[in-house]
Amino acid sequence: MNEITNRLKAIRNAIKDAAQSAGRNPDEILLVGVSKRQSAAKAMAAVHAGVTILGENYIQEAVEKIETLKDLEASWHFIGHLQTNKARFAVQHFDLIHTVDSIKLAREIDKQAQKIKKIQKILIQINISQESSKSGARADDALALVRGVSLLKNVAITGLMGMPPFFDDPEQARPFFRELAQIRSKIEDAKIPNVLMDHLSMGMSGDFKAAIEEGSTMVRIGTAIFGARS
Numbered sequence: 001m002n003e004i005t006n007r008l009k010a011i012r013n014a015i016k017d018a019a020q021s022a023g024r025n026p027d028e029i030l031l032v033g034v035s036k037r038q039s040a041a042k043a044m045a046a047v048h049a050g051v052t053i054l055g056e057n058y059i060q061e062a063v064e065k066i067e068t069l070k071d072l073e074a075s076w077h078f079i080g081h082l083q084t085n086k087a088r089f090a091v092q093h094f095d096l097i098h099t100v101d102s103i104k105l106a107r108e109i110d111k112q113a114q115k116i117k118k119i120q121k122i123l124i125q126i127n128i129s130q131e132s133s134k135s136g137a138r139a140d141d142a143l144a145l146v147r148g149v150s151l152l153k154n155v156a157i158t159g160l161m162g163m164p165p166f167f168d169d170p171e172q173a174r175p176f177f178r179e180l181a182q183i184r185s186k187i188e189d190a191k192i193p194n195v196l197m198d199h200l201s202m203g204m205s206g207d208f209k210a211a212i213e214e215g216s217t218m219v220r221i222g223t224a225i226f227g228a229r230s
């Protein structure tokens with residue numbers, strides 16, 4: 001588990017370097033430790049080493065892990081594709097849902113949040129990869145979707161999330177990160193009531209430095225902290 005501490009130290013340094021090279025304050029960038037398909041013991045080790053946010057992709061696995069680790073002081077973020085029929089569990093267990101990409105899903109989250117008197121924080125996921133198989137709202141539909149979701153009383157939009165296609169060379173991901181940052185600016189300029197554009201969730205183990213240089217405020221890092229997934 002010492003390995004996790006060492007890897008984290010290296011990642012924190014890399015985040016700092018990337019922020020400074022872009023003239024940004026490193027404190028603006030939150031680290032989400034992606035614990036999907038990693039044991040509860042490893043997730044716990046990461047929190048003990050200073051990780052404050054854990055990211056999970058699969059509801060059933062996540063709910064079990066969150067139960068196991070219920071005494072742990074950590075914030076849980078849902079970063080996987082969310083099916084409407086699982087929205088209830090996401091609302092019960094997660095502080096932030098990164099992956100809202102349709103009005104239908106947002107309405108279900110709103111309904112479930114209302115039941116437990118919660119304002120559910122969410123990010124709108126944009127399909128910046130231009131691969132039709134990937135989740136996320138179309139960039140052209142982003143503003144209209146944000147306007148629609150903004151009317152829901154028990155949901156609060158706090159930013160955007162996106163994933164570029166996979167590249168070996170992170171430089172190739174950079175234009176996709178830049179595009180997401182531009183969409184964020186456009187939405188910010190629209191000054192929609194009940195909508196914050198505080199967060200840009202972008203960047204993973206292989207490309208977080210480029211993402212930070214392009215404005216990321218939340219990097220979602222799994223293998224670079226935990227090693228290969230089971």
Ligand SMILES: *Cc1c(COP(=O)(O)O)cnc(C)c1O
Binds near residue numbers: 034057221222223
């Ligand atoms: C798995 C996953 C990550 C973490 O990926 P790594 O390459 O292991 O850092 C980040 N974001 C999402 C949405 C994921 O599914």
